[in-house]
Amino acid sequence: MYYGFDITYIFVIIGMLITLIASWRMKATFAKYERVASQSRLTGREVAERILRANGIYDVSVRPVSGRLTDHYDPRDKTVSLSEVIYGSTSVAAIAVAAHECGHAIQDNVGYVPLNLRSAFVPVANWGSRLSWPIICIGFLLGYGNMSNILIQIGIAMFLLAVIFQIITLPVEFDASRRALIELENNEILFDREDKSARKVLFAAAMTYVAAAATGVLQMLRLMLLFSGRSRRRN
Template sequence: MYYGYGLDITYIFVIIGMIITLSASWRMKATFAKYERVRSESNLTGREVAERILRANGIYDVGVRPVSGRLTDHYDPRDKTVSLSEVIYNSTSVAAIAVAAHECGHAIQDNVGYVPLNLRSAFVPAANWGSRLAWPMIVIGLFLGYGNMSNIFIQIGIGMFLLAVIFQIITLPVEFDASKRALAELKSNNILPSGEDRSARKVLFAAAMTYVAAAASGVLQLLRLLLLFNGRGRRN
């Protein structure tokens, strides 16, 4: 879709997606940086909070380990491990406690057989292939010019990109539910007082918005690809 001077009007979707993603990322970093400096009255480290929540839920087959990097925290259902980054593992900040509890939220999901988490885990291979092959397929299609073979490659590429977008959408309920469980655990285990609980909620909400932004950006990019592909089809 080109208008005047060869301008591709669909780039507006890319720009909007970038703005959404950058805004969410900035907010997450700013919120984390703020509460990273606020020490919790509980004086518990991220590791201690994770272990307390896991044990409180009768989960004894999940380990807690440190990993390098900043905000590289994650739960891996394959090896039953809560991995906490260096700024979380040994920190007693409100931000660290919130993130550690969130990752334990995923461990609890796994323990109770939370369907969206199982669906996301099953979808990982397809999403990985989709993210790796989408753009190469589209580029090959463009390189071939116009014609059936070109459109086939582009269709495959868009289909691959769709898989990655679906994964991002499936991730949303998983992340929001993990944060909900985290806040409930922090309250029921008396880990954070009410004031700090509100601060932890802000950290988790800011983190959740990065997933929303990623999904929104993916949908916008997919819409752009569909519009561009339809335009090519009409010119064949």
Template structure:
């Protein structure tokens, strides 16, 4: 048995510390993103363009005319789907004229531009989506089954599957940072945001990027926890 013994058979697993650190990082990044978005959601852009109008102007400026901008329910559910070439903007972005709405719309346009120019990291991320989904859904059940039955091959398989999910998040980082970089350049070159508004735009996009950094850090810590637990069980055996 791994962990430290307590009376009446209770044990403390020290690897929970890694899990707690990961949760704190994710919550902190999410909180920062939401507070920054809420702050600049109250600031109207000088151009007066809505998120949808912003997206359309940037796409046209980039020479992209086959992407459809559509509304989608929810908050911060914005995304670009390369399969259908649809750029979906949430209710807080699609019809809003705030700096935050403009930034989010521009960021999603960044993904559409990546797709249009065959940006390699985006293609790699799209290619590993199926295996990453399998890895994230099956890794823990297989790993726990391996621990319970004391079958090292299963615990190793669980670790490998979880590594695929971590790989997906690792590839996601350059994709997201590049999309934000493209967004800032397009917002400036098209005159959608003034020079004074660029500082706010950078804060919104940086806060969004931090959520992906935190997610990767959290996943790496979970992967480390799996490795430690697997090694501890093998020593006990």
């Protein structure tokens, strides 16, 4: 504490700024290239199907999903889900996003280890993100006893699991974008300078994952500092 202000809130503020900047850049970049029609005139669905077939992947289906930029690949049911603004759009942005999700399908097909690790980590990370803060809050409410410290340690450990998941996600996302750009070139889906535009869209999207991981690490550091200070006051 410094003149009544918790100095560790600086970590929270920095994390918020990083997240806001990354989110703004992603939305601005996508909005820009969402208005640029590709020369191939292929829709997001057609691009996804072409890339999957070119890689000999026939057990993955492409389907529309509600929402905006809710695109994802689910290795459990072998499905590339494309949002409304991607599935039927012929824009450069839509093509880049569709190719990225196919990049995940390719990762799954070749047994890309970081993707398998992330998939296995999902349930653990979900429990960690849901229960960490309630457990930490209960620990604080109990005062300075041993049970309080144990609960706080458990809460911080569970929060760490969620942070680890965000870090594991980074190589998976960057590799999917790398594969997407290769597929767009090999299958002659983009022309002239369109590949540079697609690269900008994918990079902006990747930065949102970097921001999420950085924010998680900062919050983890804040919790560790708060807990260490609490332990010193108890002693």
